[in-house]
Amino acid sequence: MTTTAPQLGKTRRKKRGGVLGNTGLYLATGVAAFLFLVPFYLLVRNALSTDAEITGEHWKFFPTHLQWSNVSDLFDDTSVDFAQSMWNSLVVAVSMTVGILLVCSLAGYALARIPYKHSNKIFYLVLGTLMVPTAVTFVPSFVLVSSLGWVDTYRGLIVPGLFSGFTCFLFRQYFLGFPKELEEAARVDGLGYWGAYWKVVVPNSLNFFAAIATITFISGWNSFLWPLVIGQDPGAWTVQVALSSYMTNQTVVFHQIFMATAISILPLIFVFLFLQRWLVQGIAQTGIKG
Template identity: 45%
Template structure:
C-alpha cells in the first residue's frame, strides 16, 4: 500500500506521507506523555508539582522522594516490590511449563480419553477470569490461603487458554523429529523433555513474558486475598497510597515509577516475544 500510493499519487502521495507522520508523531508524543509526567513529578518538590505554572523539568533533580517512599512505615513499598517480584518470577515459568506439558500430552500422546480431558480443560474457559474471584476466594480461603503469597500465586498457575495455545503449537510440530527421538530410544517423557520442550523456546518465552506482565500488574486478586500489609504486592501498596489521599504528591509519583520501570525495561528487552505472544494468543484463540 505504501509503495503503490506513493508511486501513483506523486505529490498527493508525498502529502499523504507527511500527514501520516504528523498524526503518528503527535499520537506518540501523547502516548509517551504520561511516562514523562511520572518521572518529572517524582523528582520535583511538592511546591513544583502543584504549581499552576508549567515547568518542563524540576529545578533540582532530587531522589529524596524515593528515599521517603521507601522509609514510609505505613506502606511497606520495599517488601511489596519483593512480593511482586517473587510472584511474577514463580508464576511466569511455572504456569507456562504446566501449560506446555498438558498441551503436549493433549496434542501428541496416543491415549484413550484424550478428548475428554481436552473438553474438561476447555469448559473452564467459559466463565470469564475475574468474575471467578468470588469462587476462587471461597476455595483459597477455605485452604487457609488468605494473606499468604502462595494464596496469591496458586490460582494463577493453571491457564486453560495457554494449554490450548500449546496444543495447537504441538499439533503442527513435525512428527519426524519425534520419531527420530523414539528410534534413539527415548520414551514419551524423554521425547517431550529432550525434543519438544527445547523446540518450544520462543513459544515459552512469548507466553511467559505475557504471564510475567499479568502477574506483576494483577490487582483484583491480590487485593481480595492479601489484606494484610505483609502480603501486599506493589500494585496494592501503590493503590493504598493513592486511595489514602496521600498529601505527598511527588512521593506518589515515585511509587508509580518504581512499579512501572522494572516492567517497562523488561518490556523493551522482550518486545519481540511479547508481540509474538500477543498475536498468537489474540488471534488463534
C-alpha cells in the same frame, strides 16, 4: 530494450507514491510514539516534583530542582514497606510465570500429541472454563484458600493462578502445528513423550515460550484484586496494593504515588527489553495477531 514514455510515467508515479507512503508511515509512527511516550514523561516529571509543582496552576515542562529525595522518602515511609511489596510482586510474578509455563505447556502438549479417547472432551472442558466469569469463582477460591490457612502467604497468592485455560489453549494450538518429524526422529532415538517434549519441543519453541512468559509476568505483576484480598497483612502486600495505599479518603501523596509507579514499572520495562526479540517472533506464532 527501450522504455516507452508511459512506462517512465508509471515508474515516476510509483517512486513518488513510495516516497509519499514512507513519509506518511514515518509521520504516523512518530505521532504514535509521541502519544505513547507522553504518559512516561508525565510519570517521570511528577515523580521528581513536589506536590506543589504537581498541583500548581503554572505548568513547567520539568521541575526547576529535581526532587531525588522523593526516592528516599518512598522507601523510608514506615506506613508502607514498598521494598517488601516489590519483592512480593517479584516472587509472585516469577513463580506464576514458571508455573504456568510448565503446567500449561505440559497440558497443551498432552492434548495435542498423546492419543486418548477422551482428549477432546477434556479440551472442551478447558475451553469451558474460559466462559466462567472470574467473579463467580472468586468467593469459592477465597474460601478454599482460607480453609487451607494460606491467607497472607505466598502459596495463597501463587497457587490459584498456576493454571490458565487460555494459555493451555494457546499451547495446544501451537503444538498442533509443531513439526511431527522432529518428534518422530526423537522417538527413533528412544525418547518417549516426556523426552521428546523436554529435549526437542521446548528447545525449538523458545520464541513462543518467551512470548507467553512475558504476558504472564506482566499479568502477575499487575494483579490487584486477588492480592488485595489474600494479602491482608501489610507485609504480604504486592506492589499494586501498596500503590493504592498512597491514595485514601483523607490524603493523597502525589509525589509518592508517581515515584512509586515509576519504580514499579522498571521490572516490566526490563523484561520487555530483554525478551523483545523473542516476544515479537513468539506472538506471530500464537495465532492471536491481528
